[in-house]
Amino acid sequence: MMIDKIKSISQASSTNKVNLSKQIDNSLTKDSIYISREAIEKSSELQLEADVKAITHKALSLPEESNRTQRLLEIKEKLASGYYDNLTPEILSATADQLLVNFFYQNP
Numbered sequence: 001m002m003i004d005k006i007k008s009i010s011q012a013s014s015t016n017k018v019n020l021s022k023q024i025d026n027s028l029t030k031d032s033i034y035i036s037r038e039a040i041e042k043s044s045e046l047q048l049e050a051d052v053k054a055i056t057h058k059a060l061s062l063p064e065e066s067n068r069t070q071r072l073l074e075i076k077e078k079l080a081s082g083y084y085d086n087l088t089p090e091i092l093s094a095t096a097d098q099l100l101v102n103f104f105y106q107n108p
Contacts, residue, residue, distance in 0.1 A: 078084060
């Protein structure tokens with residue numbers, strides 16, 4: 001079996017020049033997207049559910065108002081009685097621990 005060449009080497013290595021001077025129609029190159037009404041509604045529902053979960057989580061993580069109010073009254077009484085005038089190492093340690101918890105370890 002014998003295989004003959006199709007073109008000579010000089011013909012195969014030459015390049016064909018292509019004229020690319022066609023004008024591109026800009027109206028054909030614009031992208032568009034269509035979102036169905038159902039998809040928009042579903043997206044709104046999911047966003048609403050996420051918002052409700054976030055609000056619920058935030059509401060549950062906050063202390064109850066009555067506990068907070070009572071705690072503030074206790075602190076005001078201690079301030080009025082002079083409890084915090086002479087700070088002991090125990091008071092300083094407890095205060096520092098509470099500050100660390102509130103400012104650095106609290107989850108958003």
